[in-house]
Amino acid sequence: MATDGKLASIGEKCQVDLQCAANNKAHRTIEISEKRLLLRRGQSFDINMFFKDGFNPQKERIELAVTNGPNDTKTVIGFTEELNERRWSAVIKSVTKNELSLTITSSPRAIIGRYSFSLQHDYENISYFLGNFVLLFNPWCAADEVYLNSDVQRKEYVLNETGTIYYGGSDYICERDWNFGQFEEDILDICLNLLDNAPKYLKNAKRANRRRCSSVYISRTVSAMVNSAHDQGVIQGRWSSPYTGGEYPGKWSGSIAILRQWQKSNFKPVRYGQCWVFAAVTCTVLRALGIATRVVTNFDSAHDTDANLTIDNYYNVEGDNIGGSSDSIWNFHVWNESWMARDDLVPGFNGWQVVDATPQEESDGTYCCGPASVRAIKEGDLEYNYDAPFVFAEVNAQCANWLVFADGTKMKMDVDVLNVGHFVSTKKCGKDEREDITHLYKYPDGSTEEAEIFKKAKIVIAEPAPEKTLKVSLKVNQPICLGQTVSVSVVVSNKSSEEKVCTVNFWAKKKMYHGNTDKETIKKFKKEITIPAVEDKIIPLELSYKDYGTFPDMYYRMRLITYVTDKLPENNVATMKDIGLLNPPLTIKMMNFNAYVGEKAHVEISFTNPFALPLKKCSMSIEGNGLVDDQTRVKFDDVKPNALAEVRCDFTPKKPGQRKLLVDIDCDLMQNVKGSLKIDVQKKK
Incomplete structure (x- = not known):
């Protein structure tokens, strides 16, 4: 075999060096x-051959052949005077009596995947196997449809093995680090196996393989295969316990x-x-295959099942969603953007494309979404492939919330x-900061451009609630740490010139990130108040840990709802507000002065218990590409109420360079407490 970069026999005639490193x-x-040998298409590479009995290129009359696919489809490459950058080609770089050096380039539109190549005579049926290689997309090649003309962006969206995913709510945005790990050696093979397990490939492998030259086809296939709705996909989704x-x-961090x-x-x-798990794994696969990809979060994200671009939510007076519509508003939703040319569309829609692997709605009979041009979404050009109307609704659907009374x-x-x-x-590229890219998806709310886009998309702008003499709002000081008391102010305003006597009703419920609330009410409050003319009345309320306790998921979200009744029903008002609590921050520090490849490194992780109760069943996991082979879990002692916890662990770095250690802590009262530390690993001198 000639796959290890060393001299490998291809018979008694010669040996080959693929120059893998x-x-x-x-x-x-x-x-x-x-x-x-792992190559990017449209870029040249060199190999050397050594002949025992001498070599005469004019007499030998040789040519190269590369094979790919389930039927070993062969492409024959004759030697030319110079490389042709638009197709497979090869030149003789140098030749002596015993050595032949070749420079070869692949087509910038070649099929990506596994290849083998051989040296053969052009006049007789004799060939010598040279070795195997993998061919990937090439964002550095101007002729490749995935070309991205920015070193900073290529470093971030192709080469960076870690990233940040944003979650929570629009009231307070949280973040978590993720280990993409696309350059772990076995990950590339797994990504290629993912393509081989796609239903279209299993049905007609030859036809599906021919389409692997297309980034549109590949991204659409990956979108379908990362979820398991219709195939042997990677991840099974579940949105509530158990x-x-x-x-x-x-629990996943990578x-x-x-x-x-x-x-x-x-x-x-x-x-x-x-x-976010679907999106993170999709990012890993597409970066591994060579397509620049980033993870994107949309807050207050609509799921418009009936494609009417309107979300009507109906609640009873205790804040329960009572149905009436299969549409929903999620606290957030995470998808991907991948950079590619869209030669299948009219000009103007190249660049970032939405790719979403979360199984929400079928697209051409498969649970996948995209690629949908971000520019097409912003401009309301929803007739272009793929799934632009669905993504447009996620960022633009009109929302109306209704309170339904017992009658x-x-x-x-x-x-x-x-x-x-x-x-x-x-x-953000090159920085551990959040970049707001809302302007890439939509024009400013209330702008004339937005009105024109809505008109094009045939959105009927919802009528605002009528002005009333009473007004109510909810005020909460954020951020609030889990375990602490939440202070809420119900502010009732009397806009009339007369004193008003009214009744204030308040409920609080736990909420899941997909929009549904628990049936159980955390707290109820009802009080009759008198408000002088043109004045406000502030009613302070508190939600203690005893009130809210543990949560059904990692987002610690609550829905607050209040409505105020007047003697005249037409003056009744209501509002609601979603809030989230936060885990305590982690402090992570290296105990070594420096970190070296092959030498044990020591870290200390500390945090303060935010509860007036002890933390039990405590454990910590660490992972990090180039730092830890697999996720490592460590148990540690109970933590006393409001006490500082300090946990130490060690690991042995495997690769040099800028690395990131990811930490996750779980206890009985709080889960998925995340933190990370950048570590510069040096080679041992």
């Missing part, structure tokens, strides 16, 4: 391996463990994931957020 370094795949037989989605488990189980779906009458509420699609967020 040098070629992989030039093709920016050296982080994956120094022993396998999570029996699998991991709670919040893609490597998920992809390895899927491969090891003979491609059985890994349990369980939610939107069936309903009232439109005043709410803090009238529309969907806020703080569309991604990690």
Whole structure:
């Protein structure tokens, strides 16, 4: 075999050196391996051959052949005077009596995947196997449809093995680090196996393989295969407990463990994931294959099942969603953007494309979404492939919230957020900061441009709630740490010139991130108040840990709802507000002065118990590409009420360079407490 970069026999005639380390370094795949030939299409590479009995290129009349695909489709490459950058070509770089050096380039539109190549005579049926290689998309090649003309962006969206995912709510945005790990050596093979397990490939492998030259086809395939709705996909989704037989989605901190488990189980779906897990694994796969990809979060994200671009939510007076519509507003939703040309569309829609692997609605009979041009979404050009209307609704659907009384009458509420699609967020290039990219998806709320786009998309702008002499709002000081008391102010304003006597009703409930609330009410409050003319009345309330206790998921969300009744029903008003509590921050520090490859490193993780109760069943897991082979879990002692906890652990770095250690802490009263530390690992001198 000629796959390890060393001399390998191809018979008695000659030996070959694939120069794996040098070629992989030039093709920016050296982080994956120094022993396998891993190339990017449209870029040249060199190989050397050594002949025992001498070599005469004019007499030998040789040519190269590369084969790919289930039927070993062959492309024959004759030697030319100079390389042709638009197709497969090869030149003789140098030749002596015993050595032949070749420079070869692949087509910038070549099929991506596994290849083998051989040297053959052009006049007789004799060939010599040279070796195997993998060919990937090439964002550095101007002729490749995934070309991205920015070193900073290529470094972030192709080469960076860690990233940040934003979650929570538009009232307070949280973040968590993720280990994409696309350059772990086995991950690339798993990603190629993912393509081989796609239903279209299993049905007609030859036809599906021919389409692997297209980034549109590949991204659409990956979108379908990362979820398991219709196939042997990677992740099984689950949006509420119980999570029996699998991991709670919040436990995952990286893609490597998920992809390895899927491969090891003979491609059985890994349990369980939610939107950010689907998006993170999709990012790993597409970056591994060479497509620049980033993770994007949309806050107050609409799920418009009937495609009418209107979300009507109906609540009873205790804040329960009582149905009437299958549409919903999620606290947030996470998808991907991938950079590519859209030669399948009219000009103007190249660039970032939405790709969403979360199984929400079928697209051409498959649970996948995209690629949908971000520019087409902003401009309301929804007729272009793929799934632009669905994504457009996620950021633009009109939302109306209704309060339904026991007698069936309903009232439109005043709410803090009238529309969907806020703080569309991604990690900023080269920095651990959030970048707001809402302007790429939509024009400013209330602008003339927005009105024109709504008109084009045939959105009927919802009528605002009518002005009334009473007004009510909810004020909460944030951020609030889990375990602490939440202070809420119900502010009732009398806009009339007369004194008013009215009744204030208040409820608080736990809320899941997909929009539903618990049936159980955390707290109820009812009081009759008198408000002088043109004055405000502030009613202070508190929600203690004893009131709210543990939560059904990792977001610690609550829905507050209040309505105020007047003697005249037409003056009744209501509003609601969603809030979230936070885990305590982690402090992570290196105990060594420096970190070196192959030498044990020591870290200390500390945090303060926010509860007036002890923390029990405490454990910590760490992972990090190039730092820890697999996720490592450590148990530690109970933590006293409001006390400082300090936990130490060690690991042995495997790779040099800028690395990131990811930490996750779980206890009986709080879960998925996340933190990270950048570590500069040096080679030992």
